[in-house]
Amino acid sequence: MQMDALINLAVSLLTTVSILVIISIGLAVVFGMMGVINLAHGEFLMLGAFFTLSGYRAGLNIWLAMIVAALGVGLVGLLVERLLIQFLYGRLAATMLATWGLSLILVQVVVLIYGPSTQGLRTPLGTMRVGDYSMSQYNLLLIAVAVALLGLVFVVFTRTKYGTKARAATQLPHMAAAVGVNAKMTNMLTFAFGATLAGAAGALLAPVAGVLPGMGQAYVGRAFMTVVVGGPGVLTGTASSAALLGTVDSVVSNAFTSFLGTAALLLVAIVLLRFLPTGISGRSGRQL
C-alpha cells in the first residue's frame, strides 16, 4: 500500500475513533461518576447542534458558537438535574423512564422552535491533500478535540477540588458525606458537566451531519455501546472502548461495506460483554 493511502486510512480510522470518544464522553461521565443512565443523551447532543446553528446565524464566529452551545446545553443539564434527576437518584428504572420521556419532550420542543426540517452548517476549514488523496481538515480537528476532551475530563476530575469531591462521592459516598462533601452539589455539577460534553459533541458534529430534531437517535446507540463496553472507568473505559470499536468499525467498513462495519462493531461488543460483563475497565476498579 502506498504511503498516501496509508495516511488517508489512518486519518479515517482516527476520525471514527474520535467521533466515538466525542459522542460518548458525556454519557460516560454521567454513567461512570453517578451511575445514572441518561437516555436523553442523544437529545442533549442534538441541542448542542441546534444551539450552534442559532449562534452562528446570530452572527457569532463558528468556534465561539460551538463553545456557547456546549455551555448552553450544560445549563440545560443543570436545570434538568434540579427539576428531574435529583429526585430519582438510586432508582435506575425510574431515571431511565424519566430521561426517556425527557428525550421525547426535547425533540418535540425543538420541532416547535426550529421546525421539523433538516438544517446544516457548512464544514469549516478546508481540504488537505496527501499524495493522491484529499481529506477534510475538519477531521483532523475532530481528532485533536477528542484528545483535548479526554484531557479536560482528566484535569477536571484529578486537578480540581470539585473533581476530587466528585470521585470521593462516587467511591465512598458515606465517608465522603462524613467528611463534609456536599453530594447534592457534586451530583448537580457532574450532571451539568456531562451535559456540557454532550452539547460539545453536538456542536462539533453540526458541520458534518444533518442538523435535525431526530439526529440524537443516529448517535445515541453507538454512544451507549461505547460506554457499556468501556465500563465504569470514565477515561480508561471510554478511550479503550472507542479505540477498539472504532478500529473494528473503520477497518471492516473500509475493507468491505459500512453495513458490515456496523455489524462487526456490534458483534465485537456482544462477544466482549459476554466475557467482560462489567466492561473493559470493569476489573481495574479505578474510577477514571
Next chain:
Amino acid sequence: MTINKGPSTPRSPRQVQMGLAASMLLLTAACGGGGGAQAGDDGDGPIKVGSILDETGPLNIYGTAMADATKLAIKDINESGGVLGRELELVSYDAQSDNAKYTQYANQAAQRDQVAVLMGGVTSASREAVRPVAERTETLYFYNEQYEGGVCDKNTFNTGVVPSQQLAALIPYAVENFGPKLYVVAADYNYGQISAEWVKRYAEEAGGEVVDTEFIPLESSEFGSVINGLQTSKPDAVISLLVGGNHIAFYRQFASAGLGESMEIASPTFGLGNEQGVLSNEAEGITVAFPYFQELESDANAEFLEMWHAEYGDDYPYVTDSAVAVWNGWHLWAEAANAADSLEREVVIDELESGVTYDGPGGTVTMDGPSHHLVQNIAIGEGNGENGFEVLSTEESVPPSFEQEVCDLVSEPDTNQQFTP
C-alpha cells in the same frame, strides 16, 4: 420496525419490562378515540379523503412539502367546485418517519374515517406498509413520490417518476458528460437496492460501468469509508441514491474532503428533500432529473407557484418534485371522480385507466391505464449553488416504459406484485 432508531441500546431484563409497559401504554393511547364510523361516500356532506405522510422525523425533509401540497391541492379542488359538487374534507396523519404508524393510520383512515381515497407514503417501505391495508379495506390508494418503479396493483396509482423515466435519462447523461466509471452510494432499503440494479442496467446500456456499490443505513450519517472508497476507485461520477435527513451529511463530507474537483455527483433523489437549500453552494453542479423544477417556465407553473406562495409565504423553501407529484395525484383523482360522477372505487379506477390527463405545474401528465403510472415530462437540471437548479433540457411525454412492458392491469386486473429489473 422503526427506521429512525440507531443500533440497539443495551437492555437489562428490567429495562425490557419497562419498555414493554411503556409501549403498551402508548399503544392504548393511540387506539383510543376510535369508533363512530361514518361512510364517506353517501349524503351531501363533505367527502372525507385521507393522507398519511412523514411530517416529523428524518423523512420530513420530503414529507413537509408533500403535506403542504396536499392541503393546498384540497383547497384548490374545493375552490373550483369540489368533487361531485361536494367539498373535500382532509383527514391527515403524521406517520413520524415510522413505518409501523403507516399501517396503524392506514387502518384508521380506511375503517374509522372511511375515506373515499387514501394518498400518502414517502419511502417505498411506507408504501408497502399502506398497500396491503388499502387492498384489504378496498380503499383506493395513490402513492405520489419518486420511487424504484414496478408496482403493479389494481388498487394503487403512482404519480411519482420511475427509473424507466428518471434514471433512463440521468445515467446516460452522466456517462456521456462525466465519463463511464460510476460509483453508486445507495440507501439501504428497497428503494436503494432496486434502484442500484437499475443504475447498473442503464450504465451498461449507455456504455458505462458501475465500479462499486455501497449501501448506507438510513440512520447513518457517517460516510468516512465511502469517501475513502471514492478516493481509491476514482470514479468519474457518483450516483447518489441516498435518502433522508441523515444522508445529507454525505454531500457535506464529499465537499469538505475536496472530492468535487475530481468527480461529479448525479442523483435521482437529490433535491426532493430540498438538500440544495441546506447545502447551498456545496450543491453547485450536482446533476438531477425530475418531471418538475421550480424554475420551469410555463403559465401553469407560474400560477401554481403564485398560489403556493400566497398560501405559505414568499420565503417558502424550494417547492419539490415530490410536492408536485402529490398535487398531481389529488387533481387526477378529482378529475376522474368528477368525470365518472361517482366515488365508487371500481368506477373511479375505470375512469383513471381510461387515461385521465391533467395540466400540472410540470406540464401535462397522463395516467397510463394498463400500468397505473404517469406519462410525464422529464427535465435534467444542475444545482446552481443558490438553493435551486438550472434546467438544462426537457424531454416531453416520457412513458413509464418498464411498467408498460411488464404490467397490464386492464387485461390482467388480478396482478399484484412489484416487478424488478
